[in-house]
Amino acid sequence: MHSTEKNTLLADSIRLAFGTYNVLNGAWLRSETGKVTGVLGRNGCGKSCMFRSIMGELKTQGLFVKFNDTVVTGSDEMGRYVKYMAQKTFLPPKMPLKQIFEYFGADYEAFTEDFPRFAMYPDTPVKELSGGEVRIVEIWLCLCSDAPFCILDEPFSYLAPVAVEVIQKLIRRQKEKMGIIVSDHNYEALLEIADEVLLLSDGYVHLIKDRSDLVRYGYCRL
Amino acid sequence: MLTTRQKFSLVLMYMRPVLIVSGLGTLSAISALSVMSVQAMKGNALPMTILKIIILAISTLLFTQMSSKDRKYFYINIGISTKKLMRRAIVLDMLAYFVLLTLTMVIRYALN
Numbered sequence: 615m616h617s618t619e620k621n622t623l624l625a626d627s628i629r630l631a632f633g634t635y636n637v638l639n640g641a642w643l644r645s646e647t648g649k650v651t652g653v654l655g656r657n658g659c660g661k662s663c664m665f666r667s668i669m670g671e672l673k674t675q676g677l678f679v680k681f682n683d684t685v686v687t688g689s690d691e692m693g694r695y696v697k698y699m700a701q702k703t704f705l706p707p708k709m710p711l712k713q714i715f716e717y718f719g720a721d722y723e724a725f726t727e728d729f730p731r732f733a734m735y736p737d738t739p740v741k742e743l744s745g746g747e748v749r750i751v752e753i754w755l756c757l758c759s760d761a762p763f764c765i766l767d768e769p770f771s772y773l774a775p776v777a778v779e780v781i782q783k784l785i786r787r788q789k790e791k792m793g794i795i796v797s798d799h800n801y802e803a804l805l806e807i808a809d810e811v812l813l814l815s816d817g818y819v820h821l822i823k824d825r826s827d828l829v830r831y832g833y834c835r836l
Numbered sequence: 837m838l839t840t841r842q843k844f845s846l847v848l849m850y851m852r853p854v855l856i857v858s859g860l861g862t863l864s865a866i867s868a869l870s871v872m873s874v875q876a877m878k879g880n881a882l883p884m885t886i887l888k889i890i891i892l893a894i895s896t897l898l899f900t901q902m903s904s905k906d907r908k909y910f911y912i913n914i915g916i917s918t919k920k921l922m923r924r925a926i927v928l929d930m931l932a933y934f935v936l937l938t939l940t941m942v943i944r945y946a947l948n
Contacts, residue, residue: 669912671905690920693912704909706849717842717914756913 621762622646622682623793625668629676637663639817645763645793650785652808653797654833659814661797662701665765669698696763697756703748707741711751718755725754728784745772753781757788764792770800782807846916851925854895861891862933870940874948877941888933892926
């Protein structure tokens with residue numbers, strides 16, 4: 615689905631409550647080809663819930679998702695437009711890496727060009743890799759898929775600083791082909807790659823112009 | 837595009853816990869029916885089938901409540917609906933049960 619045309623993704627009016635606790639009060643998210651959208655927020659503010667809602671995996675009280683001019687509903691349809699890397703690993707633990715790449719329709723050789731050390735792992739099951747290595751595989755599969763959008767939920771967790779730099783480089787490269795949404799608590803690394811930064815606070819989304827906004831909304835200190 | 841074999845493997849992989857529990861239910865029901873007389877087998881086939889369906893329903897319900905929510909994204913990301921996988925597994929399981937039940941009944945009638 616990669617093409618030179620510019621695609622847009624808009625999720626709007628996201629309302630989510632668990633019982634009497636309101637998690638999202640009309641939150642929104644947008645992305646477009648060529649842009650990295652960073653999503654920040656304190657622990658438990660609902661970032662992952664917002665992503666899961668968009669992916670159609672959480673039952674919301676309100677949600678509107680549009681891909682270009684098409685309204686999208688349900689996880690089946692969303693899976694075609696958006697690849698989602700969840701916080702915890704989603705790869706089957708017993709499956710060898712090469713087989714996973716076959717299911718994703720991805721090229722293992724291309725992966726080893728970006729990460730040469732994985733050249734010796736094609737037949738290694740996921741459970742035999744370290745947490746960081748699994749993370750790298752998941753990030754690459756989502757970023758280098760043919761979907762027009764990708765959501766990465768905490769991609770820099772478990773990664774060494776050198777690996778974070780490689781992933782940042784990969785995100786910068788892939789944003790030419792897709793719209794990328796990234797959420798992470800390593801906000802320095804996120805701010806370096808993000809073209810637009812959003813902050814989720816009290817169920818609302820705020821557009822962040824500079825670091826002082828992050829301080830103002832109580833996300834970090836100066 | 838996934839091949840039929842890949843899709844079948846995905847059904848077995850995703851629904852393995854349910855298929856194991858329900859498969860044990862199938863084997864127990866078929867074993868119990870096969871040692872009964874033909875008359876008793878005729879009378880007990882329906883209750884056994886209902887019991888088997890209840891086991892399948894409970895194991896499916898427990899699976900949907902207890903399985904990892906993040907694991908689902910493997911299937912969603914490769915373009916497969918987990919609901920479809922679940923439906924296919926249920927059909928597969930019930931098909932296996934009815935084939936085994938029919939075979940058992942045919943053999944028992946033939947031996948009688």
